[in-house]
Amino acid sequence: MSNQNKSEYIVEVKDLKQYFPIKAGFNKIIPLKAVDGISFAIKPGETLGLVGESGCGKTTVGRSLLHLYKPTSGEIYFDGELVTDKNIHSLRKEMQMVFQDPYSSLNPRMTIEDIIGEPLDVHKLYANKAERRDKILDLMETVGLNSEHATRYAHEFSGGQRQRIGIARALAVDPKFIVCDEPVSALDVSIQAQVINMFEDLQAKLGVAYLFIAHDLLVVHHISDRIAVMYLGKIVEIASADELNENPIHPYTESLLSAIPMPDPNSAKQRNRIVLEGDVPSPMNLPSGCAFRTRCRYATEQCAKECPTLTDRGNGHFVSCINK
Amino acid sequence: MSNYILEVNNLQTSFFTDSGEVKAVNGVSFNLERGKTLGIVGESGSGKSVTAYSIMQILADTGKIVDGEVLYNGEDITKWNNKQMAGFRGKKCSIIFQDPMTSLNPTFSIGSQITEAVLLHTDRTKKQAKERAIEMLTLVGVNEPEKRLKQYPHELSGGMRQRVMIAMALACEPDILIADEPTTALDVTIQAQILELIQDLQKRLGMAVVMVTHDLGVIADMCDEIIVMYGGSVCERGTADDIFYKPHHEYTKGLLRSIPSTARMKERLVPIGGTPINLLNMPKGCAFCARCDSAMKVCLTEVPQELPISETHFASCWLNVKAQYEAENGGSQDE
Numbered sequence A: 001m002s003n004q005n006k007s008e009y010i011v012e013v014k015d016l017k018q019y020f021p022i023k024a025g026f027n028k029i030i031p032l033k034a035v036d037g038i039s040f041a042i043k044p045g046e047t048l049g050l051v052g053e054s055g056c057g058k059t060t061v062g063r064s065l066l067h068l069y070k071p072t073s074g075e076i077y078f079d080g081e082l083v084t085d086k087n088i089h090s091l092r093k094e095m096q097m098v099f100q101d102p103y104s105s106l107n108p109r110m111t112i113e114d115i116i117g118e119p120l121d122v123h124k125l126y127a128n129k130a131e132r133r134d135k136i137l138d139l140m141e142t143v144g145l146n147s148e149h150a151t152r153y154a155h156e157f158s159g160g161q162r163q164r165i166g167i168a169r170a171l172a173v174d175p176k177f178i179v180c181d182e183p184v185s186a187l188d189v190s191i192q193a194q195v196i197n198m199f200e201d202l203q204a205k206l207g208v209a210y211l212f213i214a215h216d217l218l219v220v221h222h223i224s225d226r227i228a229v230m231y232l233g234k235i236v237e238i239a240s241a242d243e244l245n246e247n248p249i250h251p252y253t254e255s256l257l258s259a260i261p262m263p264d265p266n267s268a269k270q271r272n273r274i275v276l277e278g279d280v281p282s283p284m285n286l287p288s289g290c291a292f293r294t295r296c297r298y299a300t301e302q303c304a305k306e307c308p309t310l311t312d313r314g315n316g317h318f319v320s321c322i323n324k
Numbered sequence B: 001m002s003n004y005i006l007e008v009n010n011l012q013t014s015f016f017t018d019s020g021e022v023k024a025v026n027g028v029s030f031n032l033e034r035g036k037t038l039g040i041v042g043e044s045g046s047g048k049s050v051t052a053y054s055i056m057q058i059l060a061d062t063g064k065i066v067d068g069e070v071l072y073n074g075e076d077i078t079k080w081n082n083k084q085m086a087g088f089r090g091k092k093c094s095i096i097f098q099d100p101m102t103s104l105n106p107t108f109s110i111g112s113q114i115t116e117a118v119l120l121h122t123d124r125t126k127k128q129a130k131e132r133a134i135e136m137l138t139l140v141g142v143n144e145p146e147k148r149l150k151q152y153p154h155e156l157s158g159g160m161r162q163r164v165m166i167a168m169a170l171a172c173e174p175d176i177l178i179a180d181e182p183t184t185a186l187d188v189t190i191q192a193q194i195l196e197l198i199q200d201l202q203k204r205l206g207m208a209v210v211m212v213t214h215d216l217g218v219i220a221d222m223c224d225e226i227i228v229m230y231g232g233s234v235c236e237r238g239t240a241d242d243i244f245y246k247p248h249h250e251y252t253k254g255l256l257r258s259i260p261s262t263a264r265m266k267e268r269l270v271p272i273g274g275t276p277i278n279l280l281n282m283p284k285g286c287a288f289c290a291r292c293d294s295a296m297k298v299c300l301t302e303v304p305q306e307l308p309i310s311e312t313h314f315a316s317c318w319l320n321v322k323a324q325y326e327a328e329n330g331g332s333q334d335e
Helices: A058-065 A112-122 A129-142 A147-151 A159-171 A189-206 A217-223 A241-246 A251-259 A265-270 A301-305 B048-056 B082-088 B110-121 B126-139 B145-149 B158-170 B188-205 B216-222 B240-245 B250-257 B297-301 B318-327
Strands: A011-023 A029-042 A047-051 A073-078 A095-098 A177-181 A209-213 A226-231 A234-240 B004-017 B020-033 B037-041 B063-072 B093-096 B176-180 B208-213 B225-230 B233-239
Touching (some): A011 A058, A029 A058, A047 A217, A058 A177, A112 A159, A217 A241, A234 A241, A265 B240, B004 B048, B020 B048, B020 B233, B048 B063, B048 B093, B048 B208, B176 B188, B188 B216, B225 B240, B233 B240
Parallel strands (some): B037 B225, B093 B176
Antiparallel strands (some): A226 A234, B004 B020
């Protein structure tokens, strides 16, 4: 997936590792491998979905991309430029984030105007107060908020509206890339659809690329061009959304897809659910070889010895499994 | 005696808050057959959990059942006193909650929490209760049950905790299990395990299940009958096929259109406009009228009555009344 052509990808990640030091007794620190060597690339205007169970490191990937955590190792390129501590401040004008919880990600003491205006202040994107206000009202309209509510506080809004405020804040600096970390999972179904449509509209209008992190596979399939599946800090499969859903190769993807409860009683009755045994192993104490082998129904002795890597199965479909 | 283990008739539950009376449940009726699964689906604030809590009478202090009856085996349990209810909860009817992280007591071991229910409701000795706890943990698929008895909730994962909750709920073999969003806090793969477990236990123990959730996928997977709630009242009820393939209420239709499905994956979603209603400020007519695209004049002023669509299928929507009236072509039906 590496590519020397700099302009082709808006974001390129090479062998990103993010370890967190965990105290394990006196004078002993062991690394928690939240993200363990992942690579992917996103084209301008593209949506890459990132799915996986809780604790698999998908949120950490999003945060590391924006240097909200300093990556342990690996390289992140934005539009061909290597992201470092020095240029991250100016690059955050191009890369933004929408957070999961619309209740805790907005400052309760700030008015909506100030919340959306803060990125404008930080990057000094206006000449005078009137321009700042115009920009804010514009943004509110873009995300479907009533601009008369600019002087209200976050608690006066419903969950869906708050998520719109978070999105307006991310859009304020006119970014080319937004990390959306479970942006709809805290919302009711009827409101979810409104916000998903808005993400799609904004992409069509502004050409912004998304890394869409979520655990709801139906939503991810709907919104994404390509999907990456993570398990315990590694990408186990990456393919176009339709390809992944029709032809999952990795046993984890297979069971993940079979476990989605389908809103359709007839297909629910016919379906053969592959129920995984047990829980996700602790990332502090990973199994040897393939991390998934403890729950995999195809696991062989070889899986414990060999660490699989992503291999090309054609059509941009990459899988990391030695048996399939 | 009727076939139904649980009958709820015109249940009304209100919370008396400083800002006024909140009618969280406003006239809910349904019947639950022995061994069957009933799904209650709705958005947050639709009153689905309060309906479940009203059956168990575990409402917050400000909440009160204002009207209606809950018949268990033909007996109205809303008239029962605290002592009678204590014998009902856990023995006849158990509940598992959404959040397995907060619904277990962190200061007691798993073993003492499960045996508590057994000792309270049966005349088993402590030793027998412990055996029962081990038996239950084995039943719900917890490995090394003897060791788990001495562990505390924080030592277990989310899926394991939910299994312990289920073991606790089923320890006294209740007739009814109420599951209030049992898998919402869990991952898909763990959710599949828990749903499979509930279905399996239901078959083995023959209990009836009330499944409260907002997830239409879970509902389609699990339920024989479904009631759809909005703003404290039932807008539609029927079998799973009725609700998913022949929805007759605009809210149900909207709900089904607003979720992505495999059949129309790349089509644009059709959201329900507007925001969920404020229960303190209920409209005069149909609760859904402000968000309904097909709302008519009558919807704004009159609450729609429940109308049978078929023998198993009921909906409360004026459009059905209109359609039926038109079908009868101006007959003597009074509208």
